[in-house]
Amino acid sequence: xTTVFSFRCTFRLPKIALAQHSRTFISHSTCRTFSAMAIRPxxxxxxxxxxxxxxQPRDPNTLSNYNAxxxxxxxxxxxxxxxAKRLKGTVHLTLEKLAKDASKVILDSSYLEVSSVKAGxxxxxxxxxxxxxxxxxxxxxxxxxxxxSNDLKLSIEVxxxxxxxxxxxxxxxxxxxxxxxxxxxxxxxxxxxxxxxxQDTPDVKSTYTFNLRSPLPVLASGLPTGPRxxxxxxxxxxxxxxxxxxxxxPMPSYLFAIASGDLASASIGPRxxxxxxxxxxxxxxxxxxxxxxxxxxxxxxxxxxxxxxTYNVLVLPPSFPYGGMENPVYTFATPTVVSGDRQNxxxxxxxxxxxxxxxxxxxxxxxxxxxxxxxxxxxxxRIQAAIHGSDKHRDFSAIIGWKxxxxxxxxxxxxxxxxxxxxDLKGQDPxxxxxxxxxxxxxxxxxxxxxxxxxxxxxxxxxxxxxxFKEKSVDSYEFKATLLGFFAEDAEASKKLENLEWETWxxxxxxxxKPDFNTELADQCYxxxxxxxxxxxxxxxxxxxxxxxxxMFTSNQSVVFLETLQSxxxxxxxxxIDLMGKTYGFAQSKNVELVSRYYVLGLQxxxxxxxxxxxxxxxRIGRMKFVRPVFxxxxxxxxxLAQKVYDANKETWHPICRDMVRKMLEKGPKE
Numbered sequence: 001x002t003t004v005f006s007f008r009c010t011f012r013l014p015k016i017a018l019a020q021h022s023r024t025f026i027s028h029s030t031c032r033t034f035s036a037m038a039i040r041p042x043x044x045x046x047x048x049x050x051x052x053x054x055x056q057p058r059d060p061n062t063l064s065n066y067n068a069x070x071x072x073x074x075x076x077x078x079x080x081x082x083x084a085k086r087l088k089g090t091v092h093l094t095l096e097k098l099a100k101d102a103s104k105v106i107l108d109s110s111y112l113e114v115s116s117v118k119a120g121x122x123x124x125x126x127x128x129x130x131x132x133x134x135x136x137x138x139x140x141x142x143x144x145x146x147x148x149s150n151d152l153k154l155s156i157e158v159x160x161x162x163x164x165x166x167x168x169x170x171x172x173x174x175x176x177x178x179x180x181x182x183x184x185x186x187x188x189x190x191x192x193x194x195x196x197x198x199q200d201t202p203d204v205k206s207t208y209t210f211n212l213r214s215p216l217p218v219l220a221s222g223l224p225t226g227p228r229x230x231x232x233x234x235x236x237x238x239x240x241x242x243x244x245x246x247x248x249x250p251m252p253s254y255l256f257a258i259a260s261g262d263l264a265s266a267s268i269g270p271r272x273x274x275x276x277x278x279x280x281x282x283x284x285x286x287x288x289x290x291x292x293x294x295x296x297x298x299x300x301x302x303x304x305x306x307x308x309x310t311y312n313v314l315v316l317p318p319s320f321p322y323g324g325m326e327n328p329v330y331t332f333a334t335p336t337v338v339s340g341d342r343q344n345x346x347x348x349x350x351x352x353x354x355x356x357x358x359x360x361x362x363x364x365x366x367x368x369x370x371x372x373x374x375x376x377x378x379x380x381x382r383i384q385a386a387i388h389g390s391d392k393h394r395d396f397s398a399i400i401g402w403k404x405x406x407x408x409x410x411x412x413x414x415x416x417x418x419x420x421x422x423x424d425l426k427g428q429d430p431x432x433x434x435x436x437x438x439x440x441x442x443x444x445x446x447x448x449x450x451x452x453x454x455x456x457x458x459x460x461x462x463x464x465x466x467x468x469f470k471e472k473s474v475d476s477y478e479f480k481a482t483l484l485g486f487f488a489e490d491a492e493a494s495k496k497l498e499n500l501e502w503e504t505w506x507x508x509x510x511x512x513x514k515p516d517f518n519t520e521l522a523d524q525c526y527x528x529x530x531x532x533x534x535x536x537x538x539x540x541x542x543x544x545x546x547x548x549x550x551x552m553f554t555s556n557q558s559v560v561f562l563e564t565l566q567s568x569x570x571x572x573x574x575x576x577i578d579l580m581g582k583t584y585g586f587a588q589s590k591n592v593e594l595v596s597r598y599y600v601l602g603l604q605x606x607x608x609x610x611x612x613x614x615x616x617x618x619x620r621i622g623r624m625k626f627v628r629p630v631f632x633x634x635x636x637x638x639x640x641l642a643q644k645v646y647d648a649n650k651e652t653w654h655p656i657c658r659d660m661v662r663k664m665l666e667k668g669p670k671e
Contacts, residue, residue, distance in 0.1 A: 110137030182261030205250035222247035257327035319622035326354030343555030374442015405440035603633035
């Protein structure tokens with residue numbers, strides 16, 4: 001919801017600033033208020049600064065005129081057609097008119113077929129552009145009638161096409177039991193527009209109703225009401241059921257999520273269920289049942305009670321391109337987290353944290369993505385510290401994160417726009433800017449603020465911030481205003497925040513100042529890496545590797561050991577790569593976090609024994625976290641093999657992953 005404020009811009013100043021200002025604040029569009037709560041005022045100068053730095057509209061990656069009309073409710077009535085690999089049906093958009101003289105609604109669309117647009121029973125004139133505005137799609141413009149009410153309900157008959165970028169369709173042969181097809185969606189960042197015409201921007205939130213007809217079980221990002229209305233199939237086709245879900249908490253379009261396939265479920269906590277293929281159910285249940293509820297309770301103590309009723313996990317097929325996607329009610333997760341040792345469930349801590357940062361409080365545009373991912377990474381690591389009882393565990397995770405940040409900055413270049421905390425994404429595809437930078441640079445900024453202000457004071461700000469912007473979208477300038485307002489009466493904290501180099505943090509490319517992390521858990525990893533470096537230089541003083549070297553390591557400690565060697569000044573000899581793989585079991589590991597990093601180390605060493613295994617790994621996973629570094633190193637070693645890997649897997653990788661690899665091939669290997 002949008003709060004009134006001055007300077008005729010879309011910067012939404014919370015009651016922080018309104019509380020002690022008697023003047024009327026005016027928006028060029030609409031007037032709304034935050035929840036009535038005691039929020040301290042921010043200096044007026046902060047509002048002026050925000051007004052000078054903000055986009056009109058705030059999101060440059062949408063073609064919609066969402067400042068003229070704003071979606072309040074979305075109802076999706078779709079049939080899931082596995083044979084045609086299409087979604088077909090009608091989407092009903094309830095919009096509020098914000099601009100008095102607006103006579104048309106412009107919606108985002110991409111690779112869609114639109115058959116009709118109606119307001120009630122009245123057919124409306126519409127124009128679906130035949131030319132694309134890359135990378136944003138083809139705007140759908142609808143001429144709307146004059147009405148007495150500010151509410152407008154559009155019913156749009158629509159079908160997805162073969163070029164839809166939000167959906168992946170799997171044949172039975174691509175699933176674990178080979179019995180049934182499978183489909184799932186991934187709408188972040190700007191792919192919801194390839195499912196149905198919408199205001200595809202995180203600056204707009206609406207409630208949702210999903211009515212999805214399918215021959216196979218369906219999940220969606222809402223609370224289920226149960227399947228009903230069975231319809232028998234024709235001509236030998238299976239019958240279908242209608243699956244309905246309601247989402248009463250407003251959410252942005254990128255959190256619209258659906259999946260359908262041969263799904264089974266099991267309890268993993270008093271308010272949590274895991275869903276996956278029947279063959280993977282027992283392993284998935286075991287992986288998550290120990291930690292899920294403690295994670296939720298830890299997060300609730302840091303922020304406030306979980307708002308989405310139930311927290312569930314859907315373990316997707318291997319082609320899912322991310323570690324997890326924080327779709328409300330159902331986190332979509334990669335099967336690579338099910339490693340049989342509960343060593344990778346920190347993905348769940350991360351996606352759970354999105355229930356507050358990202359889902360309840362959303363970045364207003366992808367330029368402010370750090371407000372989603374930086375906060376979420378911060379909360380994830382606070383959960384880890386709470387579970388383990390020590391800050392050294394979150395600092396250890398942050399050390400791993402710093403390596404990921406370093407890798408991303410190295411790939412872009414230290415002066416690249418995408419290495420800024422707030423990048424300029426006008427005309428850009430937000431997917432191209434996706435990296436560890438908003439996660440880790442954002443975390444580092446919040447970690448710095450905690451240390452600057454003091455943890456006790458900072459911890460009081462956390463629930464305040466998530467209350468101030470609950471069910472709303474926020475940008476970095478509002479975050480700054482909220483922070484300064486909260487500490488306005490604390491002279492010590494205010495002085496520190498006023499002296500903070502905000503411009504440097506927000507806009508300087510490259511590395512932020514590196515915090516002084518506790519290295520206690522990492523030191524053992526560094527020492528073991530030094531022994532391998534000495535062995536590589538024949539200076540090991542009779543030291544011989546042994547499985548006992550890592551017996552007491554966690555999976556993440558093995559990760560730090562491998563990454564330390566990846567960053568070493570000297571490259572290991574190929575025979576040592578082979579020795580390491582056999583001695584420590586990395587080559588046979590089922591933990592993709594380990595085996596992928598081991599293959600990167602082997603590829604760096606030009607150990608030809610890992611070329612084919614690395615290529616095979618790329619063929620059975622689709623998580624970009626692993627595909628990107630392994631494929632990058634494979635290109636440096638054998639461009640022909642890399643091309644073969646792409647050709648063999650381009651139809652089975654998710655479209656987002658496929659496009660990323662294609663762009664890597666086009667650019668060629670980069671030393």
